[in-house]
Amino acid sequence: MSSNSGTSTPSATPGSPGVVSVRRGFLSGHGWGEVIGVAPFLIFAVLFLVVPTLYLAYGAFVGRDGQFTLQNIIDLGTPQIINSFWISIRVSAASAILGALIGLILALAIIRGRLPSGIRSAVMTFSGVASNFAGIPLAFAFLSTLGRLGLVTVILKTVFAFDIYRAGFNLLSFWGLTLTYCYFQIPLMVLIIAPAIDGLRKEWTEAAETLGATRFQFWRYVGLPILWPNLLGTLSLLFANAFGAIATAYALTGSSLNIVPILLYAQIRGDVLQNPGLGAALALGMILITAVANVIYLVIRTRAERWLK
Amino acid sequence: MKRSKTWAWVVFILGALYFIVPLLATVQFSLSIRRGTLSLDAYTNVIQSPQFQQTFSYSLIVGAAAIVVGLFIVVPAAYFVRLRAPQLRPVIEFVTLLPLIIPPIILVFGYIRMYNSSSILPLTNSALGTDILLTLAYVALALPYMYRAVDTGLRTIDVQTLTEAANILGANTVTILLRVIFPNIIVAVLSGAFLTLAIVIGEFTIASLLNRPAFGVYMQNVGANRAYEPAALAVISFVITWGAMGMIQLLARFAPKTAIRTD
Numbered sequence: 178m179s180s181n182s183g184t185s186t187p188s189a190t191p192g193s194p195g196v197v198s199v200r201r202g203f204l205s206g207h208g209w210g211e212v213i214g215v216a217p218f219l220i221f222a223v224l225f226l227v228v229p230t231l232y233l234a235y236g237a238f239v240g241r242d243g244q245f246t247l248q249n250i251i252d253l254g255t256p257q258i259i260n261s262f263w264i265s266i267r268v269s270a271a272s273a274i275l276g277a278l279i280g281l282i283l284a285l286a287i288i289r290g291r292l293p294s295g296i297r298s299a300v301m302t303f304s305g306v307a308s309n310f311a312g313i314p315l316a317f318a319f320l321s322t323l324g325r326l327g328l329v330t331v332i333l334k335t336v337f338a339f340d341i342y343r344a345g346f347n348l349l350s351f352w353g354l355t356l357t358y359c360y361f362q363i364p365l366m367v368l369i370i371a372p373a374i375d376g377l378r379k380e381w382t383e384a385a386e387t388l389g390a391t392r393f394q395f396w397r398y399v400g401l402p403i404l405w406p407n408l409l410g411t412l413s414l415l416f417a418n419a420f421g422a423i424a425t426a427y428a429l430t431g432s433s434l435n436i437v438p439i440l441l442y443a444q445i446r447g448d449v450l451q452n453p454g455l456g457a458a459l460a461l462g463m464i465l466i467t468a469v470a471n472v473i474y475l476v477i478r479t480r481a482e483r484w485l486k
Numbered sequence: 487m488k489r490s491k492t493w494a495w496v497v498f499i500l501g502a503l504y505f506i507v508p509l510l511a512t513v514q515f516s517l518s519i520r521r522g523t524l525s526l527d528a529y530t531n532v533i534q535s536p537q538f539q540q541t542f543s544y545s546l547i548v549g550a551a552a553i554v555v556g557l558f559i560v561v562p563a564a565y566f567v568r569l570r571a572p573q574l575r576p577v578i579e580f581v582t583l584l585p586l587i588i589p590p591i592i593l594v595f596g597y598i599r600m601y602n603s604s605s606i607l608p609l610t611n612s613a614l615g616t617d618i619l620l621t622l623a624y625v626a627l628a629l630p631y632m633y634r635a636v637d638t639g640l641r642t643i644d645v646q647t648l649t650e651a652a653n654i655l656g657a658n659t660v661t662i663l664l665r666v667i668f669p670n671i672i673v674a675v676l677s678g679a680f681l682t683l684a685i686v687i688g689e690f691t692i693a694s695l696l697n698r699p700a701f702g703v704y705m706q707n708v709g710a711n712r713a714y715e716p717a718a719l720a721v722i723s724f725v726i727t728w729g730a731m732g733m734i735q736l737l738a739r740f741a742p743k744t745a746i747r748t749d
Contacts, residue, residue, distance in 0.1 A: 290494020
C-alpha cells in the first residue's frame, strides 16, 4: 500500500460512476475514494483544531508592532500571572492525587473486596454519569451542600454545633475547589483503573500466598508494580483534566480564585492584562502544561498495556 | 479473606456518602424556596421562564447539528481507515485525541483570533456565522467520543464483506455508506450521539466566549442572580446526564451479539 499524499480535488467524483472507481481502489490501493472519504475529517482537524492552536501559539511571539518578540513570554513573570499558574497547578495536582488515591481504593473495594456484584455495576454506571457531571451544575450542587447555607454546613452547625466556616473552611477556596473537582476526578479514575485491576489475575494472588507472602508483600512486590504505570499515567490525565477546566470554578468562585483558565477567560472577555499578545502567551503556557501531562499519560499507557495483555 | 469484606464495605459506604450527599443536598435545597415547607416552586420558576426554554432548545439544536456534522466527518473517515487506508490510522487516532489535549478555552480563543471580523473567513461577524462556529467547536469537543463509538461499531461488523457484496450488486460508495454501513452501526452511532449531547448541552466556556445564548450560559446567569433556582437547574442537568447515560446502557443491549465493549 502506498501512502496517499495527493491533495484532494472534490470536483472529480460526482460525475464518475461509483463501481469502477471503487473497484480500482480495491485493487490498486490508491483510488480517490479513500482520499475523499478521509478528507472532510482531515480538513476539519486542520481548520478547527490544529491551525487555531498553532495560530494562538504563534501570537505569543508577536508584539504590538507585529514583529517577532519574546517580550510576551517575559511578561508572564508578573506576580499575578505566576500566582495564578501556581494556584492552578496546586488545585490540579491536589485533586488529581486525591482523586487517583480515592478512586484506586474505591475500585479495589468494588473489584477485589468481594462486594455483591450488583454494587460493582452500579458503581461503574454511576461513575460514567458522575465523570460527565461537571461544569456549572456541579458548582451548584456543592454550593447547596457546603456553601454557607448548604445542607451539610447547616446540619453540622445546628446538630453538632460545629461551624465549618468559623473553623476556617471556605468552599470558595483552594480546598473547596479541590473537594469539588474530586467529584469528577474520582469516577474518572475508577473508570480508567478498573480494567487494570481486573488484569491482576487471581493466580498471582494465589501464587504469592502459596509462597508465603503476606497481603502487604503481595501489594508491595506484585500488585503495585503492575498497577504503577497505570496509576502514574492516570494521574497525569487527571491533572490535565483539572488544569483545563473552568466552568465549575467560575460558577463556584466567580473570579475570586484566580486560576489560569479564569484569568484567561477574563483576558479574552475584556483584555484585563491590556496586552493581546500576553493573552496568547498565557494560552501557550496552558497548552504546554496540559500537553506535557497528556504526553506522559499516552506514553505510560502504551507501556502499561504491554503488561496487561 | 473474611476481613477484606469489612474494609471494602467501609470504603464503599464512605465513597457512596461523598457522592450521594451533594445530590441529596441539591434536591433538598431546590425544594426549600418557601420557608418551612417543601415546594416545587423553584422548578416551576425555572421551567416557565422563557430564557430557560429558549436557551435549552438553542443548545439542543446546536447539539443535534454538531452530531449530524460530526457523523458526516467521522463515519466516512473511520470506514475508509478500516477498509482501505490502515496506514492513516495513527494520524486519525492522534487527531481524535487532540480535543482532550487542547482545553476548550484554548480552542475558542484560537477560533476568536482566527475567524474574527478581519480574517479571511469572518465567521464571528454574523449570528449565523457564530452559530456555525459554535457547532463546529462542539463537533471538535465530541470528536474523541464520536470516533471511538463509530470505530467500535465498525469493529463488530464485517466491513470488508458487506462492502464487496454491495459493490457486486452495483452500489456506489455513497450508497454503501448510507444504506449498508450506517444502518449496521446505528446503535454505536446513537450511543456516541447521546454522549455528545450530554457533553454539549450544558457547555459554558465556548458558548459564553462566543456570546451565544446557550443553556450553560443561562445556568451561569441564574447562578449569579438567584438562590434556589440554581439547585433546581443542577437537579435537571443531573437527570439529563443520567438520561443520556441510561440510553447508552440501554442501547448496548440492542447492539449485535458480537459487540463487546473493549474500550
